[in-house]
Amino acid sequence: xxxxxxxxxxxxxxxxxxxxxxxxxxxxxxxxxxxxxxxxxxxxxxxxxxxxxxxxxxxxxxxxxxxxxxxxxxxxxxxxxxxxxxxxxxxxxxxxxxxxxxxxxxxxxxxxxxxxxxxxxxxxxxxxxx
Amino acid sequence: xxxxxxxxxxxxxxxxxxxxxxxxxxxxxxxxxxxxxxxxxxxxxxxxxxxxxxxxxxxxxxxxxxxxxxxxxxxxxxxxxxxxxxxxxxxxxxxxxxxxxxxxxxxxxxxxxxxxxxxxxxxxxxxxxxxxxxxxxxxxxxxxxxxxxxxxxxxxxxxxxxxxxxxxxxxxxxxxxxxxxxxxxxxxxxxxxxxxxxxxxxxxxxxxxxxxxxxxxxxxxxxxxxxxxxxxxxxxxxxxxxxxxxxxxxxxxxxxxxxxxxxxxxxxxxxxxxxxxxxxxxxxxxxxxxxxxxxxxxxxxxxxxxxxxxxxxxxxxxxxxxxxxxxxxxxxxxxxxxxxxxxxxxxxxxx
Numbered sequence: 001x002x003x004x005x006x007x008x009x010x011x012x013x014x015x016x017x018x019x020x021x022x023x024x025x026x027x028x029x030x031x032x033x034x035x036x037x038x039x040x041x042x043x044x045x046x047x048x049x050x051x052x053x054x055x056x057x058x059x060x061x062x063x064x065x066x067x068x069x070x071x072x073x074x075x076x077x078x079x080x081x082x083x084x085x086x087x088x089x090x091x092x093x094x095x096x097x098x099x100x101x102x103x104x105x106x107x108x109x110x111x112x113x114x115x116x117x118x119x120x121x122x123x124x125x126x127x128x129x130x
Numbered sequence: 131x132x133x134x135x136x137x138x139x140x141x142x143x144x145x146x147x148x149x150x151x152x153x154x155x156x157x158x159x160x161x162x163x164x165x166x167x168x169x170x171x172x173x174x175x176x177x178x179x180x181x182x183x184x185x186x187x188x189x190x191x192x193x194x195x196x197x198x199x200x201x202x203x204x205x206x207x208x209x210x211x212x213x214x215x216x217x218x219x220x221x222x223x224x225x226x227x228x229x230x231x232x233x234x235x236x237x238x239x240x241x242x243x244x245x246x247x248x249x250x251x252x253x254x255x256x257x258x259x260x261x262x263x264x265x266x267x268x269x270x271x272x273x274x275x276x277x278x279x280x281x282x283x284x285x286x287x288x289x290x291x292x293x294x295x296x297x298x299x300x301x302x303x304x305x306x307x308x309x310x311x312x313x314x315x316x317x318x319x320x321x322x323x324x325x326x327x328x329x330x331x332x333x334x335x336x337x338x339x340x341x342x343x344x345x346x347x348x349x350x351x352x353x354x355x356x357x358x359x360x361x362x363x364x365x366x367x368x369x370x371x372x373x374x375x376x377x378x379x380x381x382x383x384x385x386x387x388x389x390x391x392x393x394x395x396x397x398x399x400x401x402x403x404x405x406x407x408x409x410x411x412x413x414x415x416x417x418x419x420x421x422x423x424x425x426x427x428x429x430x431x432x433x434x435x436x437x438x439x440x441x442x443x444x445x446x447x448x449x450x451x452x453x454x455x456x457x458x459x460x461x462x463x464x465x466x467x468x469x470x471x472x473x474x475x476x477x478x479x480x481x
Contacts, residue, residue, distance in 0.1 A: 016368045040166035042159075047405055049365030049387070050418060071150030090153050096411040099157040101166065110156075114148035 015049040018056045021102075025085055028104035032084055038105035053100075060085060060102075067111060073098070077108055137338070138177030151177075158339065161332040163354040163403070175339045182338060183238050183246040185276055186220040189269040190262050190296040190305055191252030195287040196222050198324035199331070215334055218246075221264070232265050235276065243279040247337060250308050251286040253296045257304030273311060282316040282343055283308060284333060288426055291319035291350070298432040309350060316343055319350035323426035326407050329355045349429060351401065360397035360423045363405035366390070379420070390417060394438035396425030 021041065028039035043053065061081030069075040073092040080087055086108050090099040141151055155173040159166055188196070200223075217223065218238035219231065226234050238246060250273065255261040259268035267275075277283055285308040288294040296305035309317050320333055333352055336344050344352040361367060369375070369389040376383035377392055389395070397405075400423050404415040417423055422438070425431045 015365050017365055042166055044160050044412065045163060045406055047363045047365045047367075052365065069149060069153070071147050072153055075153060090157055099153075099160045101156070101160075110149055110152055114152070116148040 015052060017047055017049060017052050018059065021046065021056060022059070025082075025102060025104060029082075029084055032104055032106070038103065041102040041104075043100040043102060057087065060087060069110065075110070077111060136177060137179050137181070140181075158335055161328050162336055162339070163332070172339055175341075179338050179341070181216045182281075182334075183242040184215045184217050184219075184249060184334070185235055185238055185246060185280075186217065186223075186249040186251070187269075187272060187276060188221050188264075189250065189252030189254050189273070189290070190303065191287065191289050193222060194324040195251040195330075196220075198327045199286075200327075215247075215338065228265070239276065239279050245281050246279070247334070248276050248280040248283045249286050250283060250290045253289040253293050253303075253305035253307060254311060255296070255303035255305050257302070261303045270311065273308070277312055277315055280315055282318065282337070283312055284318045284320060285309065285350075286320050286330060287325055288321040288323045288431065291321040292429040294323065295432055298430075317350055318343055318346060318352060321349075321351060321427040321429075322402060323424075323431075325427070326355070326403055326409065328407050329403060347401070351427070355403040355407070356401040356427065358401065358403075360400045360402055360405050360417070361395075363403075364397055364417060365405070366417060384420060387420075390420075390422040392440050393422045394436065394440055395422035396428070396431070396441065397423040398441060400425040400428050402427040 021043075024039075024041060028041070031037045031039060043056075048056075063079035063081050063083065066076065066078040069077065073090070073095065075088065075090045078087045079085070084104055084106065086103040086105065088099075088101045088103055088108060088110070089097060092098045138151075141154070146154075152169070152173065155169050155176060156166065158176065159169050159172055162172075164172070186196075216238075219235040221231070224231060224234065252262075252269075254269045254273060256270060259270065262269045264272055285291040289296055289305075290308050293301070293305050293307050293310075296303055297307070309319065318333060320330055322329070329352070332355070333344065336342075336352070336354075344354055347353055347356055349356075361370070364370075366387065366389045369387075370391055374383060374386075374388040375392040376386075376388045376390055378384065379393065384390075384393075391398070395417065397417065404423070405417070408415045408418070424437050425434065428434070
């Protein structure tokens with residue numbers, strides 16, 4: 001047994017863990033178009049080798065729309081190059097990634113103004129008249 | 131009992147928007163290993179959940195479990211202490227000491243009788259009560275007294291869950307696990323040396339969210355995190371299937387990131403979530419750093435053969451068990467994910 005001297009990162013990111021996700025996205029798009037049903041894939045629950053997550057992100061690319069949410073840390077919500085496929089990344093107050101998802105939907109729910117916030121905001125606006 | 135505020139009320143008081151709350155619920159679903167479709171139910175449950183009182187007892191341990199917990203990314207330990215739970219007693223983290231600390235423990239027990247959680251890290255020495263004492267009280271007496279009014283007990287780390295290193299041969303202190311002593315309360319084992327911080331906080335969050343304990347395996351471990359082996363979810367698994375193995379720590383196979391099975395990896399027999407949850411905010415885990423899994427979340431891992439001996443040389447009688455394990459879990463990627471979701475669905479149904 002020798003003492004480890006160096007561990008190199010594999011030169012190829014292809015461990016075979018990206019392709020099944022692309023297949024799942026494809027099926028989710030069919031479901032969205034067929035029955036208008038959205039799908040969320042929690043990327044934290046799937047195995048990725050070094051470089052594979054970045055490879056998946058690069059494969060999906062960037063689309064026309066991106067948004068940033070500032071609530072309990074920042075979140076980025078970005079449509080990929082494939083319409084209907086959204087890349088969501090949630091960070092906590094220390095800027096650590098706490099959740100990473102692919103949402104196959106027309107608009108991620110978190111982008112919509114929420115009733116509770118609208119009610120609170122309306123009350124605040126009304127206060128401006130006093 | 132004083133009525134504790136709900137988590138929804140706490141977040142509202144802090145000015146957290148509904149969007150922020152939905153984000154919190156999404157990450158909670160993720161750490162609980164629940165499918166995203168559960169997020170609305172989680173949101174409803176969390177809004178109405180009240181902070182449980184938690185008493186943390188540290189016995190024969192190295193404080194590694196607390197070190198691990200304080201590095202939990204989500205929820206943060208600060209958030210956990212101030213928002214999600216009421217941590218009323220913890221040697222290392224509390225400000226009080228001596229009589230005041232013991233008074234805090236007794237007050238929490240009295241005020242929350244029948245409803246508080248007891249977290250234990252470290253094994254309990256039975257060889258001589260004097261081997262480990264706190265405020266002059268032996269570990270076994272403190273455990274029995276504190277557990278009497280608890281709703282449930284969580285054994286944090288392999289020492290509390292299985293005896294761990296203090297219980298390893300020749301076990302000089304007569305160390306035993308929590309389940310060896312606590313027979314009349316639900317006990318959840320969260321083993322690991324240390325356990326993954328997210329798993330520790332997730333078990334607490336599960337209790338907070340649904341007011342019930344998670345489904346457990348035969349060793350009392352939450353199935354959501356210990357339902358699959360490291361090998362099942364390892365990104366190097368394809369190399370195992372292809373027969374590509376590192377044979378030394380610095381050969382071409384090791385440099386290419388091939389399977390570490392022949393270097394003693396215990397991934398095929400170790401149930402834990404390291405391969406997907408990972409460590410240091412999801413940065414990596416031992417196998418990704420080039421070292422075999424030691425199997426630290428399994429009972430008696432310390433005495434269970436050499437760390438660098440392949441499983442086939444001593445752990446599997448004739449290789450049949452391993453072949454069976456491999457045949458049962460050949461599929462990777464989407465198939466593994468689908469199986470995971472089925473397990474999650476089953477977990478929710480049973481839970």
